[in-house]
Amino acid sequence: MAEEVVLLDFWPSMFGVRVRIVLVEKGIEYEYREEDLRNKSSLLLQMNPVHKQIPVLIQNGKPVCESSIIVQYIDEVWHDKAPLLPSDPYQRAQARFWVDFIDKKLYNPSRRIWSTKGEELEAAKKEFIEVLKVLEEQLKDKPFFGGETFGYVDVCLIGYYCWFYAYETFGNFSIEAECPQIIAWAKRCTQKESVSKSLPDGKKVFGFVQELRKKFVVD
Amino acid sequence: MSEEVKLHGAWASPLSYRVIWALKLKGIAYEYVEEDLSNKSALLLHYNPIHKKIPVLVHTGKPICESMIIIEYIEEMWPHTPLLPTDPYDRAISRFWIKFVEDKALPILGRMFNTMGGELEKAIKESLEILEIVEEHGLEDNKYFNGETIGMVDIAFGSILYWLGVNEEVLGVKLLEPHKFPRLHEWFQSFQEVPVIKENLPDRDNVVAFFKRRRETLEATAA
Numbered sequence: 227m228a229e230e231v232v233l234l235d236f237w238p239s240m241f242g243v244r245v246r247i248v249l250v251e252k253g254i255e256y257e258y259r260e261e262d263l264r265n266k267s268s269l270l271l272q273m274n275p276v277h278k279q280i281p282v283l284i285q286n287g288k289p290v291c292e293s294s295i296i297v298q299y300i301d302e303v304w305h306d307k308a309p310l311l312p313s314d315p316y317q318r319a320q321a322r323f324w325v326d327f328i329d330k331k332l333y334n335p336s337r338r339i340w341s342t343k344g345e346e347l348e349a350a351k352k353e354f355i356e357v358l359k360v361l362e363e364q365l366k367d368k369p370f371f372g373g374e375t376f377g378y379v380d381v382c383l384i385g386y387y388c389w390f391y392a393y394e395t396f397g398n399f400s401i402e403a404e405c406p407q408i409i410a411w412a413k414r415c416t417q418k419e420s421v422s423k424s425l426p427d428g429k430k431v432f433g434f435v436q437e438l439r440k441k442f443v444v445d
Numbered sequence: 446m447s448e449e450v451k452l453h454g455a456w457a458s459p460l461s462y463r464v465i466w467a468l469k470l471k472g473i474a475y476e477y478v479e480e481d482l483s484n485k486s487a488l489l490l491h492y493n494p495i496h497k498k499i500p501v502l503v504h505t506g507k508p509i510c511e512s513m514i515i516i517e518y519i520e521e522m523w524p525h526t527p528l529l530p531t532d533p534y535d536r537a538i539s540r541f542w543i544k545f546v547e548d549k550a551l552p553i554l555g556r557m558f559n560t561m562g563g564e565l566e567k568a569i570k571e572s573l574e575i576l577e578i579v580e581e582h583g584l585e586d587n588k589y590f591n592g593e594t595i596g597m598v599d600i601a602f603g604s605i606l607y608w609l610g611v612n613e614e615v616l617g618v619k620l621l622e623p624h625k626f627p628r629l630h631e632w633f634q635s636f637q638e639v640p641v642i643k644e645n646l647p648d649r650d651n652v653v654a655f656f657k658r659r660r661e662t663l664e665a666t667a668a
Contacts, residue, residue: 275582276545276578276582290534290537290541291541292541292544294544295540296537298537298540299533299534299536299537302533302536303533315518315521316518318517318518319514319515319517322511322514322517323509323510323511323514326514327495360495
């Protein structure tokens with residue numbers, strides 16, 4: 227299929243990472259375009275007028291927005307390679323439930339870990355760990371959330387891993403000490419080419435967050 | 446077999462009705478279990494330990510939670526009378542609007558109801574902005590979001606607008622004005638005329654009275 231696929235993204239975004247991973251999993255050729263979120267391109271504003279956010283997948287000029295929706299879209303169109311969602315409807319509902327859980331519960335406390343201090347930071351850490359512990363329990367002794375193979379839930383969670391170093395440094399805690407199975411799972415994911423190619427380096431993300439944090443916290 | 450499908454819901458909840466509408470549109474027999482949200486059943490907590498909320502659909506003993514995820518499950522198990530388009534791109538657009546309703550419109554409904562004074566004014570302003578976005582970007586020239594027949598986006602948004610109407614009565618405000626939101630208003634009128642929707646709504650007086658009482662309690666404790 228001679229299709230033009232463009233991804234509007236921002237390198238540290240844990241949501242953009244989801245799409246990058248899936249594009250590699252499916253072997254899809256695409257053009258990556260880095261967006262400066264302080265100076266958004268007219269293309270981004272045109273392609274995502276409602277949210278004005280990345281990631282946006284553009285296929286033959288038509289935009290798909292929202293990372294979890296983009297992932298499902300790619301999985302449906304390029305369905306013959308590396309399926310991400312289970313084929314059984316009940317399992318699919320469970321996968322959607324957990325991605326919805328991640329989207330609703332993880333982002334907010336994770337953001338507060340690097341953008342607050344004192345009591346607020348401690349509360350954010352506690353909430354963050356609680357969410358990871360629920361996910362850890364869900365994982366149990368499976369290699370991936372998808373079971374034997376890397377799937378939709380794994381794709382949607384792994385993007386947070388490159389931010390862990392930043393959370394640990396600003397939060398002064400060890401995620402591995404609290405949730406060892408999550409770290410073991412994350413390391414297993416990074417063995418996959420699609421993940422190692424798509425996940426930015428944790429120290430680089432830390433540097434980015436360090437700069438960003440200055441706007442929120444006076445140390 | 447009706448015992449195969451059970452819905453745990455609450456009579457005054459918009460999310461409960463979404464699932465009822467989907468089941469009725471597809472003609473799926475089910476058993477309805479009313480949950481008292483101030484005294485949740487052990488069964489509900491067992492079926493939804495993470496969020497402890499309704500609605501929960503139980504199919505052959507297996508629970509599915511979150512209203513729009515439940516409806517997508519129903520859509521896949523019972524594909525007749527489709528509620529989503531078949532084309533992957535059109536499905537992605539539908540999912541985008543469902544997510545918009547869930548992330549932006551639904552929380553604002555709660556915020557409007559639960560706040561007073563300056564916070565309430567802010568919530569009303571945000572609600573109007575959300576209506577403007579849907580008016581401008583969401584509705585194309587089709588009769589419904591799903592085309593000629595209602596689908597998941599209509600169900601998602603329709604439930605919010607109906608309960609927005611309840612909020613408007615309780616709070617004495619008017620947001621969905623026809624001259625401000627002509628397309629949305631027309632769509633909503635058509636939506637409410639769909640027989641399955643019309644026949645499956647809570648008693649208006651009861652639901653307004655219910656929320657009025659709750660609002661009065663809120664205002665009394667805030668004062």
